[in-house]
Amino acid sequence: MTLIRKNFDVLIIGAGGAGLNAAVQLAGADLRVAVVSKVFPTRSHTVAAQGGVNAALGNVDEDKWHWHMFDTVKGSDYLGDQDAIEFMCREAIPTVYELEHNGVPFSRLDNGRIYQRPFGGQSRHFGKEQATRTCAAADRTGHAILHTLYQQNLKARSHFFTEYFAIDLLQDQEGGVTGALVMDISSGEPMVLNARATLLATGGCGQVFRTTSNAHINTGDGMAMALRAGVPLQDMEFFQFHPTGVAGRGMLITEASRGEGGYLINKEGERFMERYAPSAKDLASRDVVARAIVTEVREGRGCGPNGDHVLLKVDHLGEETVARRLPGIRETSKIFVGIDPAFEPIPVYPTAHYVMGGIPSDRFGRVVAPARHGPEEVVPGLYAAGECACVSVHGANRLGGNSLLDILVFGRLSGLDILDYLEEHPRHGQTDSASEEKAMARFQRFDREGDGIPVAELRAELQKVMEDHAGVFRTEEIMQEGLDRMRSIRDRLDEVRLKDRSRTFNTARVEAFELENLVDVGLSIVTSALHRQESRGAHSRPDFPERDDRNWMRHSLYFLEDDRLDYKPVRTRPLSVDSFPPKERVY
Amino acid sequence: MHFEVYRYNPDTDAEPTMQAFDVEVERGMMLRDVLLQIKEKDESFAFRHSCGEGVCGSDGVNVNGSNHLACITPVAEFREPVVIRPFPGRPVIRDLVVDMSDFYAQYQAVDPWLKRKDPVPEQESLQTPEQRARLDGLWECIMCGCCSTSCPSFWWNPDKFLGPQALLTAWRFLADSRDQGGEERLDALDGPYKLFRCHTIMNCVEACPKHLNPTEAIGHIRNLMLKKSV
Numbered sequence: 001m002t003l004i005r006k007n008f009d010v011l012i013i014g015a016g017g018a019g020l021n022a023a024v025q026l027a028g029a030d031l032r033v034a035v036v037s038k039v040f041p042t043r044s045h046t047v048a049a050q051g052g053v054n055a056a057l058g059n060v061d062e063d064k065w066h067w068h069m070f071d072t073v074k075g076s077d078y079l080g081d082q083d084a085i086e087f088m089c090r091e092a093i094p095t096v097y098e099l100e101h102n103g104v105p106f107s108r109l110d111n112g113r114i115y116q117r118p119f120g121g122q123s124r125h126f127g128k129e130q131a132t133r134t135c136a137a138a139d140r141t142g143h144a145i146l147h148t149l150y151q152q153n154l155k156a157r158s159h160f161f162t163e164y165f166a167i168d169l170l171q172d173q174e175g176g177v178t179g180a181l182v183m184d185i186s187s188g189e190p191m192v193l194n195a196r197a198t199l200l201a202t203g204g205c206g207q208v209f210r211t212t213s214n215a216h217i218n219t220g221d222g223m224a225m226a227l228r229a230g231v232p233l234q235d236m237e238f239f240q241f242h243p244t245g246v247a248g249r250g251m252l253i254t255e256a257s258r259g260e261g262g263y264l265i266n267k268e269g270e271r272f273m274e275r276y277a278p279s280a281k282d283l284a285s286r287d288v289v290a291r292a293i294v295t296e297v298r299e300g301r302g303c304g305p306n307g308d309h310v311l312l313k314v315d316h317l318g319e320e321t322v323a324r325r326l327p328g329i330r331e332t333s334k335i336f337v338g339i340d341p342a343f344e345p346i347p348v349y350p351t352a353h354y355v356m357g358g359i360p361s362d363r364f365g366r367v368v369a370p371a372r373h374g375p376e377e378v379v380p381g382l383y384a385a386g387e388c389a390c391v392s393v394h395g396a397n398r399l400g401g402n403s404l405l406d407i408l409v410f411g412r413l414s415g416l417d418i419l420d421y422l423e424e425h426p427r428h429g430q431t432d433s434a435s436e437e438k439a440m441a442r443f444q445r446f447d448r449e450g451d452g453i454p455v456a457e458l459r460a461e462l463q464k465v466m467e468d469h470a471g472v473f474r475t476e477e478i479m480q481e482g483l484d485r486m487r488s489i490r491d492r493l494d495e496v497r498l499k500d501r502s503r504t505f506n507t508a509r510v511e512a513f514e515l516e517n518l519v520d521v522g523l524s525i526v527t528s529a530l531h532r533q534e535s536r537g538a539h540s541r542p543d544f545p546e547r548d549d550r551n552w553m554r555h556s557l558y559f560l561e562d563d564r565l566d567y568k569p570v571r572t573r574p575l576s577v578d579s580f581p582p583k584e585r586v587y
Numbered sequence: 588m589h590f591e592v593y594r595y596n597p598d599t600d601a602e603p604t605m606q607a608f609d610v611e612v613e614r615g616m617m618l619r620d621v622l623l624q625i626k627e628k629d630e631s632f633a634f635r636h637s638c639g640e641g642v643c644g645s646d647g648v649n650v651n652g653s654n655h656l657a658c659i660t661p662v663a664e665f666r667e668p669v670v671i672r673p674f675p676g677r678p679v680i681r682d683l684v685v686d687m688s689d690f691y692a693q694y695q696a697v698d699p700w701l702k703r704k705d706p707v708p709e710q711e712s713l714q715t716p717e718q719r720a721r722l723d724g725l726w727e728c729i730m731c732g733c734c735s736t737s738c739p740s741f742w743w744n745p746d747k748f749l750g751p752q753a754l755l756t757a758w759r760f761l762a763d764s765r766d767q768g769g770e771e772r773l774d775a776l777d778g779p780y781k782l783f784r785c786h787t788i789m790n791c792v793e794a795c796p797k798h799l800n801p802t803e804a805i806g807h808i809r810n811l812m813l814k815k816s817v
């Protein structure tokens with residue numbers, strides 16, 4: 001077999017919001033850009049985002065990016081880097097205008113401006129009254145944005161490798177990234193894509209959990225590729241459980257349903273969030289609401305014959321509001337629960353939703369890792385943006401509407417910074433043959449014959465272990481057991497065998513590669529979680545119930561080699577305004 | 588329930604075959620759940636899917652002769668045996684996976700992006716809620732292809748007739764108060780094939796899992812063209 005090789009200036013892995021917004025920035029320059037995606041671009045999971053994207057446009061009430069920044073820092077439980085947060089909240093405003101100019105069909109206010117709705121954790125005047133900041137296209141904002149960005153890429157004639165699966169990064173002898181080994185899914189053939197700069201924009205990893213709002217394809221591939229290239233993952237213990245997944249199924253009921261005036265009740269009909277968050281109530285931050293729901297159910301106040309969920313009411317808003325503002329979740333509830341939320345409450349329970357951690361990057365999208373001169377040395381040729389990256393703007397807990405913002409702002413910045421990088425690095429790096437051999441070995445791993453463990457079986461076990469041992473509440477004992485089980489799963493990976501080793505569109509092979517990635521990412525989550533002995537944001541430990549700023553206001557870094565952990569300080573100095581010092585977080 | 592599934596792997600099979608499976612169907616089960624169970628029994632079975640909630644548009648298939656999006660189609664409503672085939676009229680890559688290149692090319696052919704001639708304002712361009720409401724029923728298209736692959740005119744002329752999905756998209760931009768490409772869009776649709784091969788058979792409307800109405804969109808474009816020609 002002769003390996004096909006192609007040269008590009010830039011390789012973008014991932015065609016979700018982050019990857020596509022980066023590609024748009026590069027379109028005007030006279031460059032060869034390859035965009036690789038394992039699914040057709042508009043099938044990327046950005047399409048599923050419902051509620052909206054935050055920007056202090058002030059279309060409904062007076063608003064300021066500085067207030068947005070405060071909310072994001074507080075929401076992060078003071079683990080977010082304040083320079084990156086300031087940058088994101090300022091950039092939010094031009095970013096949303098640019099989306100509108102490019103065609104996103106935002107919903108509109110009577111005066112013709114972009115419709116904005118209230119979302120959790122958003123305030124005015126640094127923590128006072130509720131803000132109305134989340135820009136929305138009904139409750140299908142992600143769809144609207146992703147399709148528009150794809151359209152802009154068609155206009156720009158970006159070069160897509162659709163249904164190509166990235167296997168591993170390729171590196172030179174110093175560890176600089178020189179491209180990637182990919183597989184054409186439809187023919188099963190490998191291909192080397194060399195590039196002067198490579199951007200990982202591969203999205204989240206929600207499939208490590210059994211009940212999740214994330215699609216089948218969200219398997220943390222880019223994160224695992226980074227790990228295998230020696231790059232650590234940052235803050236992986238922080239995984240967001242969205243409070244309102246469809247009970248028992250996991251698909252999302254957007255926070256916009258509460259933003260539009262919906263609220264949660266337990267079996268006594270009590271509006272229980274009033275007890276947990278007296279002022280913000282149902283619009284408290286997600287970690288707070290998720291814990292409240294789990295507590296209600298554990299203490300016997302859950303609804304349904306098994307008392308295993310709570311109810312979300314939007315029926316008091318009237319059929320017209322539900323039809324106009326929440327058509328997507330109305331459809332989802334009708335199809336999957338068999339109820340019409342305009343007339344009946346929706347059974348909900350927390351669902352695994354979003355990974356705050358990821359590949360450590362700076363606000364230009366450059367991947368940074370500890371090296372000789374400090375904890376944040378740039379890895380030459382490698383960028384990361386979107387949910388797979390950790391800038392870190394979300395810290396220990398992400399606010400609703402801030403992820404679409406993150407992927408767009410930092411996707412864009414990566415694209416722009418790559419232009420500068422290419423000026424300074426006119427030549428392709430030299431791929432180390434050992435690196436290519438390693439990637440090829442991984443590619444051939446599942447060609448081995450014989451009987452063994454089926455992929456689906458090990459994946460189901462992994463998802464169950466992660467759900468039971470790294471969920472909303474975590475103790476030392478539970479997590480230690482989880483870690484042991486995850487290590488046993490890793491050992492058994494070697495026994496996985498494919499029955500079907502054919503080439504053409506072999507989805508079993510793709511799923512085997514994805515399983516490997518899930519195992520590495522899962523281990524990064526439990527390992528980092530076990531060691532963080534405090535409760536902060538989404539990481540909630542009954543055995544260490546307090547936040548401990550003295551010892552733990554720092555980012556964790558997990559390395560694949562020896563499951564090693566390292567730490568680095570939080571960047572508490574913003575770019576132009578004063579730092580927000582840590583305070584107790586009440587809503 | 589009893590299922591018959593189209594199987595074809597070009598690496599190993601000379602001809603496509605139908606394979607029978609019995610799957611225990613529980614209440615509320617969707618067609619995608621059945622496909623996943625079949626894959627658990629036989630990992631060599633290939634089909635596309637991702638979101639599981641009808642938003643990504645990956646898993647369109649043909650069931651008992653009509654097109655459906657597997658993840659939001661309850662199986663209980665089908666007559667047995669439930670015959671599952673790839674989209675009609677498309678080249679089969681493997682099992683239920685078809686080559687949709689023509690379909691995507693048709694989409695691309697209508698310049699599916701907002702065209703503006705005036706410089707953009709510093710803030711958002713304004714649009715009233717009424718103007719915006721004209722886009723409802725258009726912008727929600729998930730490009731699943733259920734419509735175009737059930738359209739007889741598209742089967743016969745996939746290279747010339749644009750098909751319902753692309754035409755719905757064309758109307759999505761023509762109907763947008765912000766778009767300034769109207770003239771050239773209409774000119775590009777002129778001729779006997781691109782638009783006018785639609786014989787209002789309405790298969791597309793029936794097939795659309797998002798309850799969109801390409802036929803109506805096509806009607807709107809026709810009216811615009813008529814107005815333009817007088």
Ligand SMILES: Cc1cc2nc3c(=O)[nH]c(=O)nc-3n(C[C@H](O)[C@H](O)[C@H](O)COP(=O)(O)OP(=O)(O)OC[C@H]3O[C@@H](n4cnc5c(N)ncnc54)[C@H](O)[C@@H]3O)c2cc1C
Nearest residue numbers: 014015016017018038046051052166203386387401403404
């Ligand atoms: C149901 C749901 C609702 C949400 N609602 C909101 C909301 O209202 N507001 C908000 O701000 N955020 C929301 N989020 C979060 C937000 O949508 C995501 O974090 C964000 O869209 C991720 O974008 P991305 O570009 O990083 O990745 P994705 O859109 O997931 O794209 C990843 C891309 O990488 C490609 N890829 C991955 N692995 C490989 C590989 N090995 N080889 C080749 N290609 C690969 C994929 O094909 C895909 O193109 C929601 C999330 C979910 C799940």
Ligand code: SF4
Nearest residue numbers: 738785786788789791
């Ligand atoms: S109405 Fe037109 S587009 Fe729709 S199926 Fe019939 S011929 Fe095709």
Ligand code: SF4
Nearest residue numbers: 728729731732734795
């Ligand atoms: S119009 Fe409907 S059937 Fe056709 S591609 Fe769009 S969503 Fe699918």
Ligand code: FES
Nearest residue numbers: 637638639644658
């Ligand atoms: S799996 Fe996404 S639409 Fe069915």
